[in-house]
Amino acid sequence: MPSLNRDVIIIGTGPAGLGAAFHLTEQDPSLSILMIDREKICSGGLLNDCKQNYTYPIGFSAENWTKDEAERLLPLVENRLRPVIKEKQNLTVYQRRAERVGVSLLDVRQSHVGTDKSRLLIQRLVDELKSRGVSFALEQEAADVFDDDTGTGVAVSGAKRERARKVIVAPGRKGFSFLQQVMERLGISYMDNTVDVGIRVETTVDNYPIVNDYYDPKFFFPDGVRTFCTNSGHARVVLEHYQGFSLVNGHAFSTARAGNNLANFALLKTIGLKDPIRSGQQMAVFLARLANDIGGGKPLMQRVGDFRMGKRSSTATFNDDLYAFPPSCPVTAGDLGLAVPSRIMRHLWAALKKLDSIVPGVLHPSTIMYYPEIKMYANKPDFLDRHFRVTKNVYMVGDGAGTSRGITGAWASGIRAAEGILQEN
Numbered sequence: 206m207p208s209l210n211r212d213v214i215i216i217g218t219g220p221a222g223l224g225a226a227f228h229l230t231e232q233d234p235s236l237s238i239l240m241i242d243r244e245k246i247c248s249g250g251l252l253n254d255c256k257q258n259y260t261y262p263i264g265f266s267a268e269n270w271t272k273d274e275a276e277r278l279l280p281l282v283e284n285r286l287r288p289v290i291k292e293k294q295n296l297t298v299y300q301r302r303a304e305r306v307g308v309s310l311l312d313v314r315q316s317h318v319g320t321d322k323s324r325l326l327i328q329r330l331v332d333e334l335k336s337r338g339v340s341f342a343l344e345q346e347a348a349d350v351f352d353d354d355t356g357t358g359v360a361v362s363g364a365k366r367e368r369a370r371k372v373i374v375a376p377g378r379k380g381f382s383f384l385q386q387v388m389e390r391l392g393i394s395y396m397d398n399t400v401d402v403g404i405r406v407e408t409t410v411d412n413y414p415i416v417n418d419y420y421d422p423k424f425f426f427p428d429g430v431r432t433f434c435t436n437s438g439h440a441r442v443v444l445e446h447y448q449g450f451s452l453v454n455g456h457a458f459s460t461a462r463a464g465n466n467l468a469n470f471a472l473l474k475t476i477g478l479k480d481p482i483r484s485g486q487q488m489a490v491f492l493a494r495l496a497n498d499i500g501g502g503k504p505l506m507q508r509v510g511d512f513r514m515g516k517r518s519s520t521a522t523f524n525d526d527l528y529a530f531p532p533s534c535p536v537t538a539g540d541l542g543l544a545v546p547s548r549i550m551r552h553l554w555a556a557l558k559k560l561d562s563i564v565p566g567v568l569h570p571s572t573i574m575y576y577p578e579i580k581m582y583a584n585k586p587d588f589l590d591r592h593f594r595v596t597k598n599v600y601m602v603g604d605g606a607g608t609s610r611g612i613t614g615a616w617a618s619g620i621r622a623a624e625g626i627l628q629e630n
């Protein structure tokens with residue numbers, strides 16, 4: 206990678222970084238831009254099944270976004286990603302049922318690409334940026350960011366220094382520690398007081414038929430519980446590996462793949478930690494390690510039938526005749542009650558019971574609950590302006606900096622940082 210002075214260096218080629226790069230090149234084609242990513246393929250969350258939500262507040266953090274601001278930028282995101290919006294049916298029927306039990310069901314404009322097709326989308330986006338003159342440095346890890354008397358830029362692993370007028374840092378959730386380290390070095394104060402803790406529910410499409418009418422239904426329950434990231438068609442629960450523990454997640458292939466008649470979704474409870482303020486990250490790691498320790502190094506899974514009877518699931522009972530489908534992600538059969546803090550479990554279970562009266566069937570004894578699914582994305586810096594500037598020449602955006610919680614919000618955050626840079630030109 207030649208060491209040149211650039212106009213802008215962007216760390217991270219996820220949607221936040223790409224959103225910034227597209228907006229910068231559209232508005233000022235003369236800018237020289239370098240995008241750095243530690244992965245081999247230009248990646249980030251777009252590489253997963255890539256559901257896109259085009260309705261506020263899905264994917265946006267309320268403290269950084271007003272509805273008007275999100276709605277101003279979402280059409281720009283849509284222009285680039287060119288989603289095919291999914292039709293919904295029977296929405297008012299489900300909404301009426303939900304209202305009766307104190308739950309709301311949001312009407313969200315959505316599209317779904319599918320894990321098997323998302324690489325094609327990424328390739329199209331990267332090719333387009335390359336044709337506009339953007340350089341990519343893949344498999345290069347940013348080790349630090351500097352913005353001082355010596356200049357502005359990024360120290361890349363191997364101690365090389367890349368200089369630029371402006372730096373956009375968009376390392377996503379997995380860049381949590383990197384971001385924290387950069388903020389500490391640059392003297393930026395930040396807050397890490399929110400964490401989402403929950404389970405991934407897996408059942409058959411027959412037991413959760415709403416997915417035939419609404420691809421990723423967004424239910425909001427009392428006590429800060431919500432459904433998130435619903436997958437169906439050819440859907441699988443998957444593991445995300447971190448240092449010392451694994452979390453569960455879910456994805457689905459495109460409709461080009463034959464279906465497996467399974468659906469999965471996350472049920473998450475948002476926890477805001479108050480005085481004395483503790484770290485959401487620390488809490489997430491503690492809970493995840495506990496669950497993985499109890500699971501012998503893996504997450505836990507339990508059938509609803511066993512949970513209801515207050516007994517653990519075991520490998521022997523897991524494939525009983527009532528249990529019509531095998532888990533798509535066989536982890537350790539056990540007892541969630543041992544690992545999930547009781548207040549969290551109570552609120553999740555109350556939400557599931559309400560959901561079962563809106564979509565009868567979801568609490569069939571065969572339904573599987575996997576734990577832990579935890580979202581630890583926000584290292585929220587103190588921003589200096591509405592463009593997510595944190596020092597004179599450095600901007601922090603995307604899920605890692607807590608300005609978004611999804612692909613479209615991350616892309617829009619990148620645009621906001623780009624607008625800030627363009628204003629200064």
Ligand SMILES: Cc1cc2nc3c(=O)[nH]c(=O)nc-3n(C[C@H](O)[C@H](O)[C@H](O)COP(=O)(O)OP(=O)(O)OC[C@H]3O[C@@H](n4cnc5c(N)ncnc54)[C@H](O)[C@@H]3O)c2cc1C
Nearest residue numbers: 217219221243249250253256347376377380603604611612
């Ligand atoms: C399994 C899974 C499925 C998901 N499905 C969906 C979905 O369907 N719809 C949705 O809206 N959201 C989904 N999400 C969430 C979504 O991926 C994120 O909201 C979004 O990608 C955040 O964008 P970002 O640009 O902030 O970060 P990311 O997309 O995570 O991109 C960050 C990039 O920075 C790179 N990076 C990190 N640290 C460094 C470093 N030090 N040096 C160089 N590069 C670095 C990473 O390699 C990565 O490519 C999913 C997430 C997961 C994990």
